[in-house]
Amino acid sequence: MRLDCHAHTRRFSACSSLAPEELCRLALARGLDAVVFTEHHHQWSREDLIFLEAAHPPLRLYAGMELTLAEHYDVVLIAPPALLTEHCPGRPGLSLAEVARGLAPVRSQVFAFVAHPFRYSCDIPNELMDILHWVDGVEVNSVNLLKYNHTLHQGFVAPTNWACYTHALRLVPRIALYNTDCHHPPGVGVLANELPAPPPEDEAALVQLLRTTPIAQWQHATALRAMLDPD
DSSP: OEEEEEEOOTTTOTTOOOOHHHHHHHHHHTTOSEEEEEEETOOOOHHHHHHHHHHSTTOEEEEEEEEEOTTSOEEEEESOHHHHHHHOOOOTTOOHHHHHHHHGGGGGGOEEEEESTTSSOOOOOHHHHHHHHHOSEEEEEOHHHHTTOEEEETTEEEETTHHHHHHHHHHSOOEEEEOOOBOSGGGTTSEEEEOSSOOOSSHHHHHHHHHHSOOEEEEOHHHHHHHHOOO
């Protein structure tokens, strides 16, 4: 399965230009099997995702949510929609402590990762160290990182500061994730997590799959090249 765990649409994220239908069409055209919609401080309903899936088979869609914390880092949560609605309202500016406290009773049912933590700096202040210890994964590659500066590392296009991510994962071993964080058409489907399993039935099953299954990086070389060098 090729899975993007971080994508935004204009329906619920004002910073995105992507209609949900366009994102689905492009994801299929570029070889993805599944996408997690991770809008800013909002989670899609399962009913709306089922409607979209029916129009774009065989793509599977899941609901997540991106939170900007009071500590000025972004954390993505993947979990059944009803669970996050009850335990983690999508409100900007929540602290890590508030999020952790709300999710504590259901933490095993949530997959959390920190998105692009070294986009601006390779520093690891205490606030980021606390986040690294709480999350399950770290997003180590994304469109958000590559569009500024990029290089080749181990045969893949990587952010020039890839060593910052490697260092963080040595300090606090976590699951490495490869997502697009797409907001616009050129970024859809250029990166993905490749897992040796079919798309799971729902968010609950996806959480367990991400926690227990080896993840490899996949890149759509042609689309990625076109995005990085449009001329």
